Amino acid sequence: MNPEIEDILEVTLQYGPATVLTNGVILTPPRCRRLKRLTDASEYSLDFRVSLDGYDAATNDPIRGRGTFVRILEGASNLFRAGLNPVLTVTEVHAANGTVRGKQRFLRLLRELGIDKPRLKVLPIFKLGAETERTEAYARWQRLTESETPEKGWGHLQCSSSRMVTDRGVWVCPILVNYPEAKMGEALADTLRDYPLRHSACWTCHVYGVSCKT
Amino acid sequence: MKKEMTDDELERRGAYRARLIAHRNVATWGEHLVPLDAFRHAADGAGQSLSAADRAVASDEYLRSEKDQTPVEGPYSKVLAFGGVYNNHLALNALLEEARREEAEALYCLGDFGGFGPSPEKVWPLLRDQGVSCIQGNYEESLSTGREDCNCGYTDPRDNYFADLSYRYTAENCSAEFKAWMGSLPKRRRIRLGERELLLVHGSPRRINEFLFASASPVPFLEVLLNQEACDGMLFTHTGLHWHRRLPSGRDAVNVGVIGRPANDGDTCVWYCLLEDRNGDLSVQLRPLRYDHMALADEMRQEHLPREFVETIETGWWTTCLEILPARERAASKY
Numbered sequence A: 001m002n003p004e005i006e007d008i009l010e011v012t013l014q015y016g017p018a019t020v021l022t023n024g025v026i027l028t029p030p031r032c033r034r035l036k037r038l039t040d041a042s043e044y045s046l047d048f049r050v051s052l053d054g055y056d057a058a059t060n061d062p063i064r065g066r067g068t069f070v071r072i073l074e075g076a077s078n079l080f081r082a083g084l085n086p087v088l089t090v091t092e093v094h095a096a097n098g099t100v101r102g103k104q105r106f107l108r109l110l111r112e113l114g115i116d117k118p119r120l121k122v123l124p125i126f127k128l129g130a131e132t133e134r135t136e137a138y139a140r141w142q143r144l145t146e147s148e149t150p151e152k153g154w155g156h157l158q159c160s161s162s163r164m165v166t167d168r169g170v171w172v173c174p175i176l177v178n179y180p181e182a183k184m185g186e187a188l189a190d191t192l193r194d195y196p197l198r199h200s201a202c203w204t205c206h207v208y209g210v211s212c213k214t
Numbered sequence B: 001m002k003k004e005m006t007d008d009e010l011e012r013r014g015a016y017r018a019r020l021i022a023h024r025n026v027a028t029w030g031e032h033l034v035p036l037d038a039f040r041h042a043a044d045g046a047g048q049s050l051s052a053a054d055r056a057v058a059s060d061e062y063l064r065s066e067k068d069q070t071p072v073e074g075p076y077s078k079v080l081a082f083g084g085v086y087n088n089h090l091a092l093n094a095l096l097e098e099a100r101r102e103e104a105e106a107l108y109c110l111g112d113f114g115g116f117g118p119s120p121e122k123v124w125p126l127l128r129d130q131g132v133s134c135i136q137g138n139y140e141e142s143l144s145t146g147r148e149d150c151n152c153g154y155t156d157p158r159d160n161y162f163a164d165l166s167y168r169y170t171a172e173n174c175s176a177e178f179k180a181w182m183g184s185l186p187k188r189r190r191i192r193l194g195e196r197e198l199l200l201v202h203g204s205p206r207r208i209n210e211f212l213f214a215s216a217s218p219v220p221f222l223e224v225l226l227n228q229e230a231c232d233g234m235l236f237t238h239t240g241l242h243w244h245r246r247l248p249s250g251r252d253a254v255n256v257g258v259i260g261r262p263a264n265d266g267d268t269c270v271w272y273c274l275l276e277d278r279n280g281d282l283s284v285q286l287r288p289l290r291y292d293h294m295a296l297a298d299e300m301r302q303e304h305l306p307r308e309f310v311e312t313i314e315t316g317w318w319t320t321c322l323e324i325l326p327a328r329e330r331a332a333s334k335y
Helices: A005-015 A028-039 A055-064 A068-081 A101-112 A202-208 B007-021 B037-046 B052-062 B090-102 B119-130 B138-145 B157-172 B176-183 B219-229 B294-300 B307-315 B326-329
Strands: A018-020 A046-052 A089-093 A119-123 A164-166 A169-171 A183-185 B025-028 B030-033 B072-076 B078-082 B107-111 B132-134 B189-193 B196-200 B233-238 B243-246 B252-255 B268-278 B281-289
Touching: A005 A018, A005 A028, A028 A046, A028 A068, A046 A068, A046 B326, A055 A068, A068 A101, A101 A119, B025 B037, B030 B037, B072 B107, B078 B090, B090 B119, B090 B268, B090 B281, B090 B294, B107 B189, B119 B132, B119 B176, B138 B157, B138 B176, B157 B307, B176 B243, B189 B268, B219 B233, B219 B252, B243 B281, B252 B281, B294 B307
Parallel strands: A018 A046, A046 A089, A089 A119, B072 B189, B078 B107, B107 B132, B196 B233, B233 B252
Antiparallel strands: A164 A169, A169 A183, B025 B030, B078 B268, B189 B196, B243 B252, B268 B281
16 A cells, blocks of 8 residues: 555545545554544545455455455444445356355355445456466457447446556556556646547446446 | 463464465556566656656646636526436426516526436426526436436435436436437537626536536536636535535536425425626525425325435435435445
């Protein structure tokens, strides 16, 4: 985590809402209390999305690292106890993650941990990077074509109204930040144009309605 | 005393450390691991880098004000605006009486007549024959065009499950004539209130189902929307939660609230907005409205609507459509 994240968030919240996507492993009680004070001082919302890959250590830890399941849940509990109720995001990397039974079991565990208003979001897998070796890459047909343009356009895609700003330039979205060709420019003003939806990840966003927002 | 590690433990620790540092100086480029420098070199040369002058042109073009041809209604000195009727004919009746008491010159409904409540046809004569000027919400757009869903904009499966129940009930209990009438309504209106020109939309000027929550709508963003629409203020609804912000430019962004269900605060009243010109200044009052909510709950039960919907009407707390709320609004929820 950026050592200046709390200062960054303090400034950000003067201008607008912020959502922190985190693995949650270093969300200690004092840090969570400080973050709560930041949100109390702002008129804008500070949202947290804590990500994991399974509903138990046996399924999460082989992907996220040994011992991470327990630490992630500790971080989520610390956020909740401080008054910041995070959204737990789980990818469909295991079949059980998307099932009603799997979700109910996990929600029960969260309630046992004291999170009595649990928020859970199951996200589809982007078959990128290491995921292509773990499972499979996108099939050739998993791409958007002109004929699939919705009647109302592409306004439902997050890239229709946002960009990914980094210290190395501005990318079209967070998902494609590992592709140099998805970098649109050096500054936001360089990127005020359409980006071709030619990547298979664009297909996932469209078909599953994926958004990095709440 | 520190315990000596076994060979097996040392080997496991070594493998673990090796995995932890395996990514150093390499980058994931799509499906491949490449030297970090190679990725940086490719990224540094990618994208476009406009000159300062071209950036200014691009920004101006993006922020360009483009006023539509919507006729401006009025001028008025006092109007009443509301949204999200959600089939709540009892609250709509109470609101019409309130409008008469307040001697409002005009009434504006910002869409979403159906959903949630009972007997959709009951609100139609009240809207059509009592001088309410309406615009389409996502419900009217979907019902009049035969869409299979309400296009509410939820992203959570549970939210969408209840949205679907609500939409199907409304679609099945709405006459073809009512749906056709919905389709004849404009998607935006402009009114003059005193010296000010206000834009009326359902979700936002750019999307009929955009959720503009107070805690997630930055001042600069609202100013940009008002600049692009060349107006002095905008009225919208869709979220179900009312709020008002006077912007640094002196203009106003107002979520007028909904009269179909309470505002998720444990109070069973619903909310509307009274706007008045006061010597050139705009007065915005967000007001609670009482109605016979227990009678509505009874009707909902008779129509076999989900008990979750009935509970909301009876308690003032939302039981559905919660996952779309930003953290601040969600923290104020009971569920």
